[in-house]
Amino acid sequence: xxxxxxxxxxxxxxxxxxxxxxxxxxxxxxxxxxxxxxxxxxxxxxxxxxxxxxxxxxxxxxxxxxxxxxxxxxxxxxxxxxxxxxxxxxxxxxxxxxxxxxxxxxxxxxxxxxxxxxxxxxxxxxxxxxxxxxxxxxxxxxxxxxxxxxxxxxxxxxxxxxxxxxxxxxxxxxxxxxxxxxxxxxxxxxxxxxxxxxxxxxxxxxxxxxxxxxxxxxxxxxxxxxxxxxxxxxxxxxxxxxxxxxxxxxxxxxxxxxxxxxxxxxxxxxxxxxxxxxxxxxxxxxxxxxxxxxxxxxxxxxxxxxxxxxxxxxxxxxxxxxxxxxxxxxxxxxxxxxxxxxxxxxxxxxxxxxxxxxxxxxxxxxxxxxxxxxxxxxxxxxxxxxxxxxxxxxxxxxxxxxxxxxxxxxxxxxxxxxxxxxxxxxxxxxxxxxxxxxxxxxxxxxxxxxxxxxxxxxxxxxxxxxxxxxxxxxxxxxxxxxxxxxxxxxxxxxxxxxxxxxxxxxxxxxxxxxxxxxxxxxxxxxxxxxxxxxxxxxxxxxxxxxxxxxxxxxxxxxxxxxxxxxxxxxxxxxxxxxxxxxxxxxxxxxxxxxxxxxxxxxxxxxxxxxxxxxxxxxxxxxxxxx
Amino acid sequence: xxxxxxxxxxxxxxxxxxxxxxxxxxxxxxxxxxxxxxxxxxxxxxxxxxxxxxxxxxxxxxxxxxxxxxxxxxxxxxxxxxxxxxxxxxxxxxxxxxxxxxxxxxxxxxxxxxxxxxxxxxxxxxxxxxxxxxxxxxxxxxxxxxxxxxxxxxxxxxxxxxxxxxxxxxxxxxxxxxxxxxxxxxxxxxxxxxxxxxxxxxxxxxxxxxxxxxxxxxxxxxxxxxxxxxxxxxxxxxxxxxxxxxxxxx
Numbered sequence: 001x002x003x004x005x006x007x008x009x010x011x012x013x014x015x016x017x018x019x020x021x022x023x024x025x026x027x028x029x030x031x032x033x034x035x036x037x038x039x040x041x042x043x044x045x046x047x048x049x050x051x052x053x054x055x056x057x058x059x060x061x062x063x064x065x066x067x068x069x070x071x072x073x074x075x076x077x078x079x080x081x082x083x084x085x086x087x088x089x090x091x092x093x094x095x096x097x098x099x100x101x102x103x104x105x106x107x108x109x110x111x112x113x114x115x116x117x118x119x120x121x122x123x124x125x126x127x128x129x130x131x132x133x134x135x136x137x138x139x140x141x142x143x144x145x146x147x148x149x150x151x152x153x154x155x156x157x158x159x160x161x162x163x164x165x166x167x168x169x170x171x172x173x174x175x176x177x178x179x180x181x182x183x184x185x186x187x188x189x190x191x192x193x194x195x196x197x198x199x200x201x202x203x204x205x206x207x208x209x210x211x212x213x214x215x216x217x218x219x220x221x222x223x224x225x226x227x228x229x230x231x232x233x234x235x236x237x238x239x240x241x242x243x244x245x246x247x248x249x250x251x252x253x254x255x256x257x258x259x260x261x262x263x264x265x266x267x268x269x270x271x272x273x274x275x276x277x278x279x280x281x282x283x284x285x286x287x288x289x290x291x292x293x294x295x296x297x298x299x300x301x302x303x304x305x306x307x308x309x310x311x312x313x314x315x316x317x318x319x320x321x322x323x324x325x326x327x328x329x330x331x332x333x334x335x336x337x338x339x340x341x342x343x344x345x346x347x348x349x350x351x352x353x354x355x356x357x358x359x360x361x362x363x364x365x366x367x368x369x370x371x372x373x374x375x376x377x378x379x380x381x382x383x384x385x386x387x388x389x390x391x392x393x394x395x396x397x398x399x400x401x402x403x404x405x406x407x408x409x410x411x412x413x414x415x416x417x418x419x420x421x422x423x424x425x426x427x428x429x430x431x432x433x434x435x436x437x438x439x440x441x442x443x444x445x446x447x448x449x450x451x452x453x454x455x456x457x458x459x460x461x462x463x464x465x466x467x468x469x470x471x472x473x474x475x476x477x478x479x480x481x482x483x484x485x486x487x488x489x490x491x492x493x494x495x496x497x498x499x500x501x502x503x504x505x506x507x508x509x510x511x512x513x514x515x516x517x518x519x520x521x522x523x524x525x526x527x528x529x530x531x532x533x534x535x536x537x538x539x540x541x542x543x544x545x546x547x548x549x550x551x552x553x554x555x556x557x558x559x560x561x562x563x564x565x566x567x568x569x570x571x572x573x574x575x576x577x578x579x580x581x582x583x584x585x586x587x588x589x590x591x592x593x594x595x596x597x598x599x600x601x602x603x604x605x606x607x608x609x610x611x612x613x614x615x616x617x618x619x620x621x622x623x624x625x626x
Numbered sequence: 627x628x629x630x631x632x633x634x635x636x637x638x639x640x641x642x643x644x645x646x647x648x649x650x651x652x653x654x655x656x657x658x659x660x661x662x663x664x665x666x667x668x669x670x671x672x673x674x675x676x677x678x679x680x681x682x683x684x685x686x687x688x689x690x691x692x693x694x695x696x697x698x699x700x701x702x703x704x705x706x707x708x709x710x711x712x713x714x715x716x717x718x719x720x721x722x723x724x725x726x727x728x729x730x731x732x733x734x735x736x737x738x739x740x741x742x743x744x745x746x747x748x749x750x751x752x753x754x755x756x757x758x759x760x761x762x763x764x765x766x767x768x769x770x771x772x773x774x775x776x777x778x779x780x781x782x783x784x785x786x787x788x789x790x791x792x793x794x795x796x797x798x799x800x801x802x803x804x805x806x807x808x809x810x811x812x813x814x815x816x817x818x819x820x821x822x823x824x825x826x827x828x829x830x831x832x833x834x835x836x837x838x839x840x841x842x843x844x845x846x847x848x849x850x851x852x853x854x855x856x857x858x859x860x861x862x863x864x865x866x867x868x869x870x871x872x873x874x875x876x
Contacts, residue, residue: 028752035759042763046770085679097760101767126706128697146697146707147690153709154642154716155659156652169686176683217690224687231674247687250694472774486775490797494783600864603846607864611781621866 024078030069034094037065041098052474056467068454074193081189092175099210102471108481111213113513119145133528137308140301143254144217163212174220177227195416201456202412203464218255222262252297272376319397337570345462352459353392363422384414478571483510491614495519507561531555537581541591544598553624560617562596639720646713670723776830782851782861789869792839798828804854813843844869
């Protein structure tokens with residue numbers, strides 16, 4: 001079926017020239033420097049937890065200690081090809097380790113806690129597809145949780161450690177698949193490594209794609225799927241598609257949007273082969289089969305995934321429409337709670353976007369002008385690169401920024417390809433000219449490239465997350481990782497020990513996550529229960545009204561978890577509970593403590609837990625009709 | 627493949643099966659499992675890999691894919707995804723690979739490894755130093771977690787209640803002080819309960835203890851945890867009590 005074959009015809013035939021050179025003496029010190037950068041990140045995590053202090057400049061500086069020397073070494077001519085690839089993998093693992101050092105014992109981000117709850121339900125029941133009330137469609141895409149629980153069972157590691165082992169595997173697959181794919185397309189390991197370095201500059205690399213979330217495994221699987229397809233010898237018969245189809249089934253079982261993106265990519269690739277006239281055997285068949293698999297899996301998850309995806313795209317369209325009509329209230333580089341991104345970070349992030357656009361214009365033009373030399377896969381990648389403006393423009397509204405961020409890995413693969421091709425062609429032209437005039441330094445362009453990459457890497461990091469999202473620190477209101485503190489966790493452990501599992505509870509965004517993943521409770525949500533978000537959030541955020549009792553009775557709410565600290569600030573992420581909550585979009589002041597703890601005044605309700613911040617109410621004694 | 631190699635691979639697979647089935651410590655089972663996956667994966671992808679990079683990529687990628695597909699299959703069985711079924715799956719897959727590739731020749735030559743080590747020993751030393759730094763980083767990060775989880779906390783909660791007693795729990799971490807539990811009800815026949823002074827001297831590991839609060843009338847009781855030399859109503863519980871009494875008004 002599959003066999004080790006030589007690279008197919010590469011675009012522009014960028015050759016590699018350093019296959020058999022020994023390692024440069026700089027390799028060892030760079031290995032050490034990368035570790036020192038990770039050590040710096042661990043210290044920042046320690047400081048954030050013990051003193052609450054955050055040092056954004058040091059945060060990015062320590063990341064640069066990892067990225068910049070690695071980039072310089074990987075792009076140098078003095079390193080053998082294989083060593084460049086291993087260095088790229090080492091760098092990506094070190095960047096992943098920096099995320100681990102921020103939260104080395106627990107998952108802390110929103111999606112992480114959702115997936116932790118899914119993994120725990122698989123572990124407890126031994127079966128898949130138990131609906132998660134906070135993100136119901138995620139239960140039908142359990143690929144990541146299967147891998148994690150399998151590692152957990154087979155190694156004896158904790159769920160958290162098994163999750164990080166899975167992320168490390170995914171990181172290796174992602175980096176190596178990008179490099180090997182680009183190596184096949186460009187014919188150069190250095191160009192392939194440059195594409196991988198450019199990919200590392202996308203805003204999802206440092207944060208979202210390193211969290212315990214289904215997309216973190218799905219994106220590497222998507223690259224691996226295409227890589228496995230390229231391994232297929234041209235002479236292979238149709239059953240040669242079995243391995244790649246197996247990878248696609250695994251991908252379809254892991255993440256909806258990523259498998260859809262791969263199907264779109266295959267469609268584009270297939271169309272491009274018709275344009276170039278260079279057919280890729282069985283590509284059309286694989287495309288058709290992948291559509292079939294995607295449809296079958298979507299049918300399995302139809303109850304939740306269709307509404308989830310349509311809501312995502314509809315809310316993006318609505319928010320863009322609002323933006324065009326001048327009705328958008330979204331402010332860039334600030335949160336509703338008043339956090340403002342420091343000026344230097346604004347300059348660097350906007351500068352990095354500008355730099356990418358400035359580089360992309362001549363690079364894309366270079367590839368487009370020579371389109372006859374470009375393979376069909378090259379055309380698809382160029383088209384992806386040209387979609388880059390969608391990322392910064394998508395950030396103009398909250399809803400569309402999520403779609404833009406999820407698309408970023410695929411767009412940056414294209415950017416990486418186009419820029420790498422252009423850069424090395426430009427470099428070789430300049431090199432020839434310099435040889436002719438025998439003056440000038442060869443190092444200057446490479447220095448500029450490394451500095452430019454570093455600038456874009458930091459800019460991407462800033463675009464990806466606000467400073468408070470990057471690591472631990474003092475408690476903040478409705479700020480995901482910064483709202484999961486020891487008081488909230490203690491309440492979660494108390495719930496697990498004292499409340500019947502799967503009791504129905506209502507709380508704010510973060511305490512709901514804890515109640516579900518640590519407390520074992522079922523959170524009442526519109527997505528899973530069809531309840532009205534406004535009415536449910538009234539139980540927490542509004543003054544007492546008679547309708548609250550009927551909401552409790554109608555929606556069978558048994559427990560209410562109220563965090564009095566919500567009264568201290570507006571929510572960092574824009575909502576206390578979820579979109580559609582009481583006063584969503586019009587709120588100018590936080591709810592009062594009296595509103596949050598109003599069930600103290602209701603006959604039949606009991607306050608059964610109080611740690612000064614979090615109060616848990618038992619509402620089972622409320623007088624419900626019937 | 628020599629008989630010795632087949633035997634050694636079979637022994638490794640069997641050892642992994644035993645460690646999974648017995649649920650041995652992660653310190654034993656993790657390295658063993660990783661070694662087993664690497665060895666079995668390498669054997670499975672050997673003909674498809676052109677170089678070491680391809681090999682590592684195919685091993686990692688195919689391991690993920692295999693786990694997902696096996697997990698989906700196990701879900702269809704009545705036993706589901708358990709330690710036992712994963713152990714059995716490992717036995718089946720590793721044995722199948724061994725039988726499938728029994729004719730495959732070893733691709734790693736000892737002298738190649740020796741030459742590689744001789745050329746890159748200095749880089750290897752840097753690598754060892756880097757691993758040591760990563761370990762130190764992990765220790766620093768974990769010490770931050772320990773300090774974080776030891777921040778002061780005083781939780782007051784309901785444990786149980788019956789017609790004469792409400793049992794409450796005080797859970798304290800890094801907290802010292804003297805407290806008193808006070809219970810009252812709006813019912814005019816209710817007695818006011820005030821506990822003796824409770825000394826809390828909770829260290830970083832925390833301490834928890836239960837206290838009984840006697841109640842004498844039905845209705846809504848408010849139970850306070852007050853600091854003796856500080857604020858009242860530091861923590862508050864509100865509990866509905868149903869007392870079975872011969873005198874309904876009491």
